[in-house]
Amino acid sequence: AQTVTQSQPEMSVQEAETVTLSCTYDTSESDYYLFWYKQPPSRQMILVIRQEAYKQQNATENRFSVNFQKAAKSFSLKISDSQLGDAAMYFCAYKMGETSYDKVIFGPGTSLSVIP
Amino acid sequence: KAGVTQTPRYLIKTRGQQVTLSCSPISGHRSVSWYQQTPGQGLQFLFEYFSETQRNKGNFPGRFSGRQFSNSRSEMNVSTLELGDSALYLCASSLSGGWNTGELFFGEGSRLTVL
Numbered sequence: 001a002q003t004v005t006q007s008q009p010e011m012s013v014q015e016a017e018t019v020t021l022s023c024t025y026d027t028s029e030s031d032y033y034l035f036w037y038k039q040p041p042s043r044q045m046i047l048v049i050r051q052e053a054y055k056q057q058n059a060t061e062n063r064f065s066v067n068f069q070k071a072a073k074s075f076s077l078k079i080s081d082s083q084l085g086d087a088a089m090y091f092c093a094y095k096m097g098e099t100s101y102d103k104v105i106f107g108p109g110t111s112l113s114v115i116p
Numbered sequence: 117k118a119g120v121t122q123t124p125r126y127l128i129k130t131r132g133q134q135v136t137l138s139c140s141p142i143s144g145h146r147s148v149s150w151y152q153q154t155p156g157q158g159l160q161f162l163f164e165y166f167s168e169t170q171r172n173k174g175n176f177p178g179r180f181s182g183r184q185f186s187n188s189r190s191e192m193n194v195s196t197l198e199l200g201d202s203a204l205y206l207c208a209s210s211l212s213g214g215w216n217t218g219e220l221f222f223g224e225g226s227r228l229t230v231l
Binding site for chain 1: 119120149151164174208218219220222224225
């Protein structure tokens with residue numbers, strides 16, 4: 001069965017600094033998607049960034065980028081120039097390819113604090 | 117475009133009662149998934165519906181059930197409530213299909229407290 005692990009329950013970063021959140025996953029599939037979702041306190045979860053497993057190039061969305069190491073099954077999120085609004089729970093998530101429909105497996109989450 | 121709407125947002129029930137939660141997906145989204153979020157277990161997949169059919173189901177007891185209507189709105193029901201059912205229940209919708217990016221669009225959740 002596929003699993004997603006986030007080894008850092010809590011992280012903190014100074015405003016304007018850079019922080020990296022770790023994620024590893026286990027799968028025997030070759031076709032899958034990886035995601036980072038953000039859940040601010042008492043607000044709905046939103047997608048931060050997405051990576052298709054067949055793409056070698058790491059995804060980037062403004063201040064957010066990933067380091068996708070397929071062989072190592074590692075998918076870390078780097079947040080540059082951290083802002084107060086980045087404080088949230090961050091979930092790493094995995095989804096098999098098209099045939100798995102919409103069953104997404106989430107990691108336990110990392111709570112990120114941003115220090116002014 | 118309206119987002120995913122979940123009702124009710126908060127509810128309190130007692131053990132043994134049942135509860136029904138509702139989810140209206142984003143217009144045009146035909147897939148609706150349900151997740152249970154608790155501090156101890158994190159986010160756990162309950163089930164997913166597409167065109168009124170349950171396509172995928174997580175490892176939850178039969179007390180947890182759901183359905184989807186022809187307008188893609190979905191409901192989930194929990195019968196014979198237990199204290200451990202206290203959680204935030206999240207609904208997510210997506211386009212699904214060959215153009216599927218895999219992205220889920222979440223509602224704000226229904227927070228259930230069982231006393």
